[in-house]
Amino acid sequence: MxxxxxxxxxxxxxxxxxxxxxxxxxxxxxxxxxxxxxxxxxxxxxxxxxxxxxxxxxxxxxxxxxxxxxxxRGIELRFEGRAHRIDFPALTDGRSVMVYxxxxxxxxxxxxxxxxxxxxxxxxxxxxxxxxxxxxxxxxxxxxxxxxxxxxxxxxxxxxxxxxxxxxxxxxxxxxxxxxxxxERDYPYSWLGVLADVPPSCEELIYARHRRGFALHSMRSPQVSRLYLQVPAGTDPADWSDERIWDELSARFAVDGDWALERGPITAKSVTPMxxxxxxxxxxxxxxxxxxxxxxxxxxxxxxxxxxxxxxxxxxxxxxxxxxxxxxxxxxxxxxxxxxxxxxxxxxxxxMTDTLHPHPDRTPFEERLQLAQLERIAASPAASAELAENYVGLPLS
CATH class of the missing domain: 3.50.50.60 (FAD/NAD(P)-binding domain)
Known part of the structure; x- marks a missing residue:
């Protein structure tokens, strides 16, 4: 040939x-x-x-x-029981992302x-x-x-x-x-990802930093949710029951107000090394x-x-x-x-990984630095714009 x-x-x-x-x-x-x-x-x-x-x-x-x-047109950051939205078009001259x-x-x-x-x-x-x-x-x-x-x-x-x-x-x-x-760099934690036959509990992705670990709420369609939990490296997904997964997700996404995580049948589980x-x-x-x-x-x-x-x-x-x-x-x-x-x-x-994932060997000082970084993103238009510009992607030259 x-x-x-x-x-x-x-x-x-x-x-x-x-x-x-x-x-x-x-x-x-x-x-x-x-x-x-x-x-x-x-x-x-x-x-x-x-x-x-x-x-x-x-x-x-x-x-x-x-x-x-x-x-x-945005994502939501959650930490310390609070939510902060990053508005992509407002911060990037109209650019956004597509979930597909x-x-x-x-x-x-x-x-x-x-x-x-x-x-x-x-x-x-x-x-x-x-x-x-x-x-x-x-x-x-x-x-x-x-x-x-x-x-x-x-x-x-x-x-x-x-x-x-x-x-x-x-x-x-x-x-x-x-x-x-x-x-190269290896991280001491992984993501436990699940697909669930339940409509997403949010209109945009949620990135949650919690003391128990990171969590991400995404979706594949209006009927299918895609969710992730930070877990120790080497985790076997079989060790996590559906009930345990939903309980942990609910705890990490918890925010002041009446928001609730909808639960449904989990159809797939996998662990992704970082x-x-x-x-x-x-x-x-x-x-x-x-x-x-x-x-x-x-x-x-x-x-x-x-x-x-x-x-x-x-x-x-x-x-x-x-x-x-x-x-x-x-x-x-x-x-x-x-x-x-x-x-x-x-x-x-x-x-993004270092800011949102509690390190298993973190010190109280390092934990405070993570929170300070998230506070800056929430309070500073310049810091929010920096995150948004990188997330939606630098223009193709």
Missing amino acids: RTTVGIIGGGPAGLLLARLLHRAGMDCVVLESRERRYVEARQRAGILEQGTVDVLRKCGAGARMDREGLLH AQTEVVKDLVALQLADGPPLLFGAEVLAVEDPDSATPTIRFRHEGREGREGREQTLSCDFVAGCDGFHGVARRAIPAERTAVF RSYVQEPMRHGRLFLAGDAAHIVPPTGAKGLNLAVTDVVTLARALTLHHETGSTELLDSYSETCLRRVWQAERFSAF
Whole structure:
């Protein structure tokens, strides 16, 4: 097989990149190791920045999002029994965010790809990226045969390779370790996340800092709530009964007044570790990393999916310029351009995480500093604007 851009990974980053390249008249092939049913069911992020929303609309993948997504013009911070609203449009010249699950974004992009896009191969396990620093890198993969039969090994020759296959994928490991620098931080707590068949108890997301731990009230639709609890690292979700989860959520969201958390059947539970990770550079020869293959942020700042989108938008521009003019200017600056934004997102995500999560080994002094920071956000328009600008997303340059 032969193509211009070989894309490893059929998640939102790989699929969006394929869509952008297709619209620019460039051929590509997407290789995804999992089957379509699995890919379209993976529960991930649910907050789309303004820039992400704009990109999806522009590439033709925004129709269902605009019908079914929930436009959010703010978030609510809760601490010490009080609530403070951050008004996004008032603080960011009219920008906002959209609540629309990553699973739905993937479904929309898969449908477009299969209808009129370049090849998308499910069940294509990438084994290696070979000669990434040559003029013709090769992707070696095994494509599962029909009726579950083991597929034969194949090769895909490319001009460029885009590694959109996540932290555990092949692309990241294809860069020699001696040519990379890794920056990481692990947190001593995780998030216990649940999906519940109950209408949300709020119109906008609630971020609650409580002495017992952090809690987040989000949603997937007007009928489905998505909620999170800070728990110790290594927690087994089976140790938390439904009643215990609802009781703990109610305690952490408690606020002066008559607000109450609505309860309903919990349909899914999972634990998400919290970590920050950046691998530099994001390019090696003609191999380019995007999304979780290059960086991970704790979910508190809602940046993971949105960072992946800005990566592939930057890469698509660079590849399109090369395709149209032969210039490598944007390709050569890809890593540097992306990393400037990545580190701003890492900074904001760490700030939100450190401010809202009581540390298990915190001192009374540190606890007071957390509260002082939240008090400043609530009292200072400048501090509120700083949070809002980062949350809705810095403009795509």
